[in-house]
Amino acid sequence: MFVICIQVTMILYEVLRLYPPSIHFSRKTCKKVLIGDKRYPAGMMIELSVLLMHHDPDIWGSDVHEFKPERFAEGISKASRNSGAFLPFGWGPRICIGQNFALAEAKMAICMILQRFDFVLAPSYTHAPYTVVTLHPMHGAQIRLGLI
Numbered sequence: 001m002f003v004i005c006i007q008v009t010m011i012l013y014e015v016l017r018l019y020p021p022s023i024h025f026s027r028k029t030c031k032k033v034l035i036g037d038k039r040y041p042a043g044m045m046i047e048l049s050v051l052l053m054h055h056d057p058d059i060w061g062s063d064v065h066e067f068k069p070e071r072f073a074e075g076i077s078k079a080s081r082n083s084g085a086f087l088p089f090g091w092g093p094r095i096c097i098g099q100n101f102a103l104a105e106a107k108m109a110i111c112m113i114l115q116r117f118d119f120v121l122a123p124s125y126t127h128a129p130y131t132v133v134t135l136h137p138m139h140g141a142q143i144r145l146g147l148i
């Protein structure tokens with residue numbers, strides 16, 4: 001049961017890597033700041049693209065666009081060449097306070113579904129992720145459920 005729970009966590013992490021609901025963060029500098037070797041004045045808007053970081057082959061490897069939950073087998077810090085590159089829940093003082101709740105809820109929902117059903121994508125499904133506030137499937141995600 002413990003192994004299955006770890007596998008479900010790996011699958012959820014890989015889904016959140018490929019399709020992070022929040023694809024970018026915005027921050028405004030309130031005073032002059034130095035980030036790396038660059039200086040920014042006060043009042044600058046800075047955009048951090050989570051989507052680009054999660055899809056960067058220099059960070060994740062040449063298989064970056066493939067769905068490979070096993071990359072998280074040894075945890076988040078060993079999944080990529082940059083341990084801070086996985087940001088589905090943000091980072092720092094404004095990190096998502098609901099992340100543990102969200103992951104626990106997703107695991108419970110998946111486990112309850114898998115106890116009763118198997119499922120495959122319906123033929124009508126078209127893969128078209130797009131963003132309106134959060135990233136989600138443009139035409140929905142139709143699945144075909146089968147009673148076990």
Ligand code: HEM
Nearest residue numbers: 021022025088089090091093094095096097098099101102
């Ligand atoms: C898969 C589910 C979720 C994802 C991907 C997610 C993602 C995020 C991200 C990226 C941020 C930081 C935004 C930023 O830095 O600008 C954030 C903040 C936040 N999230 Fe979530 N979230 C999820 C679920 C939840 C849930 C279930 C709750 C509440 C029960 C929640 C409550 C919050 C709150 C209150 C903040 C603001 C924290 C602050 O500014 O101090 N989130 N979330």
